[in-house]
Amino acid sequence: MTMIHPDYFLLMGIPGLEDYHHPLSVLFCIMYILSLMGNFILLFVIARTTSLHQPMYMFLAMLAIGDVLLSSSAVPKTLCIFWFNSHEISFNGCLTQIFFIHFICMTESAILLAMAYDRYIAICYPLSYVTTLTVSFIRAVIAISLTRSTIIIIPVILLLRRLPYQQSNVIEHTYCEHMGMARLATADILVNIIYGMVIIILTSVVDLVLIGISYFSIVRAVFRLSSTAARYKTFNTCVSHVCVITLLYVPAFFSFITHRISHNDIPPYVHILVANLYVLVPPMMNPLIYGVRTQEIKQRVLMMFFGKRLG
Secondary structure (H helix, E strand, O other): OOOOOOOEEEEOOOOOOHHHHHHHHHHHHHHHHHHHHHHHHHHHHHHHOHHHOOHHHHHHHHHHHHHHHHHHHHHHHHHHHHHHOOOEEEHHHHHHHHHHHHHHHHHHHHHHHHHHHHHHHHHHOHHHHHHHOOHHHHHHHHHHHHHHHHHHHHHHHHHHHOOOOOOOOEEOOOOOOHHHHHOOOOOOOHHHHHHHHHHHHHHHHHHHHHHHHHHHHHHHHHHOOOOHHHHHHHHHHHHHHHHHHHHHHHHHHHHHHHOOOOOOOOOHHHHHHHHHHHHHHHHHHHHHHHHHHOHHHHHHHHHHHHOOOOO
């Protein structure tokens, strides 16, 4: 059967909030600029500071790269829609955007799992930290994360390409999403829906369960410490990571759930706003969280901009 694909789709922005597109564009632009600045500063500090060439900060650098790519995959097109009424995106361009957004999200989930494992070894088995989290281990984590994301996302693209799109080419969103594009097809999309659920289970759910197991072990180890000060200090090393996990997973699961709830219960603009915050807030907040809570990063940034250390 010959598949019928449109030459382009029309991204409509945020239906229901058209009168607020310009104010939202200013907010999105500021957040995007802050995310780029914050993550590039974080990468520069880690690259230039030898004492930060440790597994935890290497994973943090990977997360920063992912954040830059994630926001850059969606926000520029969103701003073009708001500022220039540039609604068109080619069929292949839409598939490319879907690939990168999902690919980066899956990879970041794997990185957060690796960071949880780093904290687990550092707290529960500190004497074996250096021998366990080696350069080879970090390279293996990168390779496995990228390979897993690629293997999982390619079927999504193939499943979308197989569908015919013979009626509407209007996507009520600011960027292309898997289910948003699939629902325009004039064919059964049950396979797409099922595979979308499989993706969530194989990535976010599995990663989150493993992260939870790691932190359960960490909490047990911390409560064995006799000193309250030691407990506080140990817990404090995990707070940044927990904040970043929350920022990534809460909007991701909200978006997943709202795709499967009637629009009569949740207005479409709520889902679209959350989807935009998902590609804006974590990339903007992650460097701030680690910059504020990590003393050495904070000191290096102050030296960079003010030429002095914090007193």
